[in-house]
Amino acid sequence: MEEKFILSLDQGTTSSRAIVFDHDGNIRSVAQHEFPQIFPQSGWVEHDPRQIWGSQASVIAEAISKMGINGKNIAGIGITNQRETTIVWDRQTGEPVYNAIVWQDRRTSEYCDHLRDEGYADMIREKTGLIIDAYFSATKIKWILDNVEGAREKAREGRLAFGTVDTWLIACLTRFRAHVTDVTNASRTMLFNIHALQWDKELLELFDIPESMLPEVRPSSGIMGHTTTTIFAHEIPICGVAGDQQSALFGQMCVSPGAVKNTYGTGCFLLMNSGPRPIMSQNRLLTTIAWKIGDEVTYALEGSIFVGGSVVQWLRDGLRCISSSSEVEALAASVPDTDGVYFVPALTGLGAPYWDQYARGTISGISRGTTLAHIARAALQGIAFQVYDIVKAMELDSGLRISELKVDGGASQNNLLMQFQADILNTDVLRPRITETTALGAAYLAGLAVGYWKDIDEIHSQWQMEHDFKPSGNVEAVTRELNGWHNAVSRILTADSDSNPLI
Secondary structure, three states: OOOOEEEEOOOOOOOOEEEEEOOOOEEEEEEEOOOOOEOOOOOOOOOOOHHHHHHHHHHHOOOOOOOOOOHHHEEEEEEEEEEOOEEEEOOOOOOOHHHHHHEEEEEEHHHHHHHHHHOOHHHHHHOOOOOOOOHHHHHHHHHHHHOOOOOHHHHOOOOEEEOHHHHHOOOOOOOOOOEEHHHHHHHHOOOEEEOOOOOOOHHHHHHOHHHOOEEEEEEOEEEEEEEOOOOOOOOOOOEEEEHHHHHHHOOOOOOOOOOOEEOOOOOOOOEEEEEEEOOOOOOOOOEEEEEEEEOOEEEEEEEEOOOOOOOHHHHHOOOOOOOOOOHHHHHOOOOOOOOOOOOOOOOOOOOOOOOEOOOOOOEEOOOOOOHHHHHHHHHHHHHHHHHHHHHHHHHHHHHHOOEEEEEEHHHHHHHHHHHHHHHOOOOOEEEEEOOOHHHHHHHHHHHHHHHOOOOOHHHHOOOOEEEEEEOOOOOOHHHHHHHHHHHHHHHHOOOOOOOOOOO
16 A cells, blocks of 8 residues: 655745645655735735745645555645734635735724724733734724725625634635634634634624634534645545644644643744633733544643744844844854843733733843843843743643643744743743754644554654753842843833733
């Protein structure tokens, strides 16, 4: 028999990737293409949905051609995606009515303020587990309907479809025969009741969004549709879907309650498996769905950092102190410390646990002796400090002491950052042998659906550690660093932080 593989599509904020995994969870082929970022105004971030699909289609073809295989060798396709990013298209033509509004986009911030002022925060949080913020999809859909000529009329006539990026890719792969999403992506829209597991009519009415626009919600592991594109000569089941952070949680095999992972990507996203019941956060974290397999739903606590690895991109493209992102570790390591410099990378506001969408980044503690190396080191430490704040909030919510943190994502390869993270948390930081855990999680979900892997126990045995970063135990230095960080954060907050236990 010919060897079979799982194809995982990892559609991210700045690039699209396709990765082929074998039965042992090893990467056999990978292809990646970046696509353009669109910034029409300050605080606005968009993508062209056709470029998202075009880049994804091209890496699919590249990844399978590198191996010399075809559709007959693919047992199933898993999809993981940038979450919250919002696409609306015409059902008849398949053409988007507007660019994709990216999760980082802040154009609906004032409307979110209005919703809070009108007293909707508790109702939305109780139903969705989310905090009112421009981050989520609901206000983005409303903006498109309110601002694109003819869109609201078409929506009321049932002619428009909404989807997050997973839904858009499935639509493209099936030639618009399937309009589906999974529970994890649905739970990020601010329209989905995470207890009843269905679109919430009261929220749809609040945002004036016709239910006909919304995709059917399916489990994370199961048949979503079959490919009908010219990329494959054979139909392939699309059978595993999860938003990128939930997918990484599964790929890290954080399948027991209390297990925690952090993904260091464009942003940073820390998730804790909270088991079969949702924990409603008292410390400004999000309650979300981790995955649904069969009839079993697993929930998670999540802390979202809007600017993680993208601060390194800013050092490269904005400050121009490095020519490639890979140079930042050597530059930061060229000085022993930051010499009192703190970099709060609130370039698109602050996420959990502060949730200040108007906060902006700052570099403080600069002196005549400050160099680009100090700023680079402070930028990396700013990522780790934000993770610390979320871990502490998570411990308060769960009542658990986090004993280890599994890490993945591009910046997890930065040893200087990982060691500082371990020091500041006083917790072991575990980096796996395969750090492509976001794509791996989607592959695992797909493989389970078609019997490629028998069960989670079989998959769990594949997780292997590459490096264990152990904390230094220098409590005095850590306390001093944390005090300086929280002082720097307090200077930029525009929202009331009295209820935040960390400040």
